[in-house]
Amino acid sequence: MVAKVVFGRGSFNQLGEIITPMRKNERAPFIFLVDDVFESQITFTSKIPLLYSDQILFISANEEPKTSQVDSLVEKIILSSSILPSGIIGIGGGTVMDLAKAVSLMLTNSGSSEDYQGWDLIKNKGIYHVGIPTISGTGSEVSRTTVLTGPTKKLGINSDFTPFDQVILDPELTENVPKDQWFYTGMDCYIHCIESLNGNFINSFSKTYGETALKLCEEVFLSSPSPNISQDKLMMASWHGGMSIAYSQVGVAHALSYGLSFLLGVKHGIGNCIVFDHLEAFYPDGVKLFKKMKRKHNITLPKGLCANLTNQQFDIMIDVALSLEPLWENAIGKDWKSQITRSSLKDLYSKM
Numbered sequence: 001m002v003a004k005v006v007f008g009r010g011s012f013n014q015l016g017e018i019i020t021p022m023r024k025n026e027r028a029p030f031i032f033l034v035d036d037v038f039e040s041q042i043t044f045t046s047k048i049p050l051l052y053s054d055q056i057l058f059i060s061a062n063e064e065p066k067t068s069q070v071d072s073l074v075e076k077i078i079l080s081s082s083i084l085p086s087g088i089i090g091i092g093g094g095t096v097m098d099l100a101k102a103v104s105l106m107l108t109n110s111g112s113s114e115d116y117q118g119w120d121l122i123k124n125k126g127i128y129h130v131g132i133p134t135i136s137g138t139g140s141e142v143s144r145t146t147v148l149t150g151p152t153k154k155l156g157i158n159s160d161f162t163p164f165d166q167v168i169l170d171p172e173l174t175e176n177v178p179k180d181q182w183f184y185t186g187m188d189c190y191i192h193c194i195e196s197l198n199g200n201f202i203n204s205f206s207k208t209y210g211e212t213a214l215k216l217c218e219e220v221f222l223s224s225p226s227p228n229i230s231q232d233k234l235m236m237a238s239w240h241g242g243m244s245i246a247y248s249q250v251g252v253a254h255a256l257s258y259g260l261s262f263l264l265g266v267k268h269g270i271g272n273c274i275v276f277d278h279l280e281a282f283y284p285d286g287v288k289l290f291k292k293m294k295r296k297h298n299i300t301l302p303k304g305l306c307a308n309l310t311n312q313q314f315d316i317m318i319d320v321a322l323s324l325e326p327l328w329e330n331a332i333g334k335d336w337k338s339q340i341t342r343s344s345l346k347d348l349y350s351k352m
């Protein structure tokens, strides 16, 4: 679990006060990984509390994090400082937060980040890392994974060392998220709840968080509260949704969405929406409500993504999806292999 968290509108202003005691010395910088959407927003970047040789590295979120990107960031950081940094601060959505977690881990674990894609492969604690979400939904701020695309798979570095040491939840930071992206990333949270609550790994711990997050999602996406309340609620939904899956698992939508993302580069939030729209057979009530929310917010999802794919390309997506065994076991049960066939997955992908 995340050791420390502050919540509140304007709490970003406490960042300097929070990280100062964690500075090892003047030569050990804090490295701020910041979504480049903020690069031109001087009023925001001027609040980042830089001292000594601290650095801001602006990161594009156009593509999701790759193992090669993590490795080159780690190399850049090691080359730019004579000692390990005091900490890594990730400011952005799931993309930047996951990069911050992965970089923190790879500064203290040798080799390439691709060697650690899987469950509990990390040997050493990472360096101090702080997560500050600027868009709500992924739950990356609270989860024990950092999802990376490597040369052969899209899979997280899941470990007890992955969660942030500190999180700052400031809903004000999400004010300018574009509407479509707000919906896609918000639906990531909604889908986390549906997959967790309807999975075989569900337990009272996850259920409590999942039900809370689901209720908050319904309030945000169906009742349309005022902007401030909506931002506050969605940030808490994201946190609770993340807590729910941290102690259970996601399911069919995530497995198939990872395949789409690996082959076609479809981003996580929109990819989950594209997939979930076709999963009535697995999550009938959840999909019904999803379609209602989609209509209410006039969201049109892309179609025909898989229209011109070759059999070999379908196979790549199916291989990635089927490799995520815990997700299928959670969704279907221990005998999932007898129920989920390659041709049934091809049929589903063909509809997208």
Ligand code: NAD
Pocket: 035, 036, 037, 061, 062, 064, 065, 092, 093, 094, 095, 096, 098, 134, 135, 137, 138, 139, 140, 143, 144, 145, 146, 147, 173, 174, 175, 176, 177, 178, 181, 184, 185, 188, 267, 268, 269
């Ligand atoms: P994202 O981080 O890619 O951001 C989406 C878009 O929103 C980007 O264009 C970004 O620049 C923009 N944006 C972010 N904050 C903004 C703001 N305040 N104002 C304006 N624009 C803003 O999207 P995401 O959906 O948050 O994250 C997706 C990533 O999260 C994927 O890589 C996925 O694999 C990962 N993920 C991780 C976990 C986990 O537990 N670690 C869980 C779910 C998803």
Ligand code: ZN
Pocket: 138, 188, 189, 192, 254, 268, 272
């Ligand atoms: Zn997700």
